[in-house]
Amino acid sequence: MCGIVGYVGDRDACPIIIKGLKRLEYRGYDSAGVAIVNDKGELNVFKCKGKVSGLEEFISEKDTRGCVGIAHTRWATHGEPSDRNAHPHYSASGNLALIHNGIIENFRVLKDALIQNGYTFKSSTDSEVLVNLIEYVKQSNDCSLEEAVRLALKQVVGAYAIAVVERGNNSRIVAARQSSPMVIGIGKGEYFLSSDAASIIDYTNDFAYLNDGEIAVIEKGKDLEIKTLDNEDGHLDIRRLELSISQLEKGGYPHFMLKEIHEQPNTIVDCIRGRINPETLEVYLSGVALNKEKFLNAGRIIFVACGTSWHASLIGEHIFENMCRIPVEVEYASEFRYRNPIIRKDDIVIAVSQSGETADTLAALEIAKKAGAFVYGICNAVGSSIARVTDSGTYIHVGPEIGVASTKAFTGQVTVMAMMALCIAQMKGTMTEEQRHAVVRDMLRLPEITKEVLSTDSVIADLAKIFTYAHNFIYLGRGYNYPTALEGALKLKEISYIHAEGYPAAEMKHGPIALIDTEMPTVVIATPDHTHDKTVSNMEEIKARGGKIIAVMAHGDEHASKSADYVIEVPVCSECLMPIVVSIPLQLLAYYIAVYKGRNVDQPRNLAKSVTVE
Ligand code: F6R
Secondary structure (H helix, E strand, O other): OOEEEEEEOOOOHHHHHHHHHHHOHHHOOOEEEEEEEOOOOOEEEEEEEOOHHHHHHHHOOOOOOOOEEEEEEEOOOOOOOOOOOOOOEEOOOOOEEEEEEEEEOOHHHHHHHHHHOOOOOOOOOHHHHHHHHHHHHHHHHOOOHHHHHHHHHOOOOEEEEEEEEEOOOOOEEEEEEEEOOOEEEEOOOOEEEEOOHHHHOOOOOEEEEOOOOEEEEEEOOOOOEEEEOOOOEOOOOEEEOOOOHHHHOOOOOOOHHHHHHHOHHHHHHHHHOOOEOOOOOOEOOHHHHOOHHHHHOOOEEEEEEOHHHHHHHHHHHHHHHHHHOOOEEEEEHHHHOOOOOOOOOOEEEEEEEOOOOOHHHHHHHHHHHHOOOEEEEEEOOOOOHHHHHOOEEEEOOOOOOOOOOOOHHHHHHHHHHHHHHHHHHHHHOOOOHHHHHHHHHHHHHHHHHHHHHHOOHHHHHHHHHHHOOOOEEEEEEOOOHHHHHHHHHHHHHHHHOOEEEEEEHHHHHHOHHHHOOOOOEEEEEOOOOOOHHHHHHHHHHHHHOOOEEEEEEEOOOHHHHHOOOEEEEEOOOOHHHHHHHHHHHHHHHHHHHHHHOOOOOOOOOOOOOOOOOO
16 A cells, blocks of 8 residues: 655656556555655655646656655545645655655654644644654754654654655665565666565666665665664665566556456466476475475464455365365454464464565464464565565465456465465375376366456456446355355455445355345356255245346356356366356456446555555
8 A cells, every 4th residue: 555666866766756656556546746856955746636647747847857756656544635645745844755655553642742842734644744753853863864764763653664855965765664565676876666676677676675673775876774773784685576577567458457367377377387297297385395394283274364365265275174184264364463363383374465565464474473373475476575474485476466456366376275285185195196186187277278268258248238237246156166256246346336245155045135136136156066056046046036147157057057147158177276267257247347337447446456554
């Protein structure tokens, strides 16, 4: 949430940070702004409500020259989206400008103290409190900016990634982080700063990852200086990131979401590459193999995740219990972290997160780690906070996901979970070789199968036209596909703003069936499994009450099609992999309905991709 970007060097900062900001817009799009220090040392802030394109237009006539700049795209927490609440925020004297991602929890106390000292505030943000606190500390102690940032942050409770620039200093940015992401791109005599390395990958592949409680002085032509809040030397964690720029572009698609849906046959290939031996049909994941004893002796697996990643974890629960016979619990990270959970030393806590930065998932993980559990990550973003905090893990390797609605990350997460379970099942002997190999063979077919599903794109687009004006939707599924139903409903509501609910099909009779009438479409996942007949009976019950049914079913399933009004036919493979197959038409259905409704598919209202605040 909120994207921050910065530049220090010999080039003109503004075009660089605006380009970076556009790549960070998935993190929030309520307002945008830049602060530039020019050659004369003047500090100028330009900001406005709305998207980065609006800011670009706003500054097109302004003099934005200068080689030091910071920029921000906002997802509002404190204060409504408006020009005055947009970042950067000046300090009262106008000598400092700050951008902030996160929440300062004790901002009221700090603000009251500053008001007592004569400060006034122009915005309703916690961030303006922080810039004034830094200024107050700097003036009271007559110290450098970095010292003022350090002393001010020692008074702060909350989460932040901040960058501060100073009037009169046209070679330096001071940055700090606590529980919000921040990387520093290292160029030749120049530095870049960002919430996400991908946004500055055009300029460098070398990144220093700032750790919690660290402050960086980023100065043109000088070595990077990193200190802790206690003024000790920080840890310089430099990594190389290989990423192709084409992964960050729409590549001819009208939206990132559609591109990412269509990428899935390839992202599944990337996800399994080097992990499955097509000859021996054996699966090797280093994160599991190197921690064999932990997995063999696990008393329980606890998944912690949010949103779509939580849905993938529910599928993981079925997969791990069925294949590895290990008890599994799936927790909303935001609930787990606040409810004094019982965590045992033989528990394995698996955090599932596309971004690897979700604040609640990170906090849940830290609780588990403190309690002595072995913590494992299933992440997409390489080098992300969760990936660095965990004892071990498996990347899903599906490439940057930019559309706010998660698609290819979901199928990548389920693919990784299935591979992990196959590895563990082999070690524990909970599946026969024949059973394991059958799943692996299907896994190798997934790129072809998903391609086939995607070839029905236009059929689903036509179906979406029929249902564009529905006000409510129900999604039903059972077993592995109950979480897929939840995920289908989430996709629809987040990008089309149509109310949608997912239920286990058999639960209908216990209440939700009262909602059924001629206006209520129900998407039923009726692919072959041991409850197929029962699911078809549930369809009949809905039909008997006038409901309209869209069935996602196997090619040529006459039994299911008789009870359906509309059908989406999919190929069939191992049951545990069917959520991957079924989720794709549900993604497309949500996508086309949202497009027909004229919604902003890649940037749905009120949402941001990386939820780095609680
Ligand atoms: C929905 C969606 C969100 C995320 C959730 C967790 O399409 O994208 O529900 O799944 O915010 O994010 P990560 O996986 O980054 O932890």
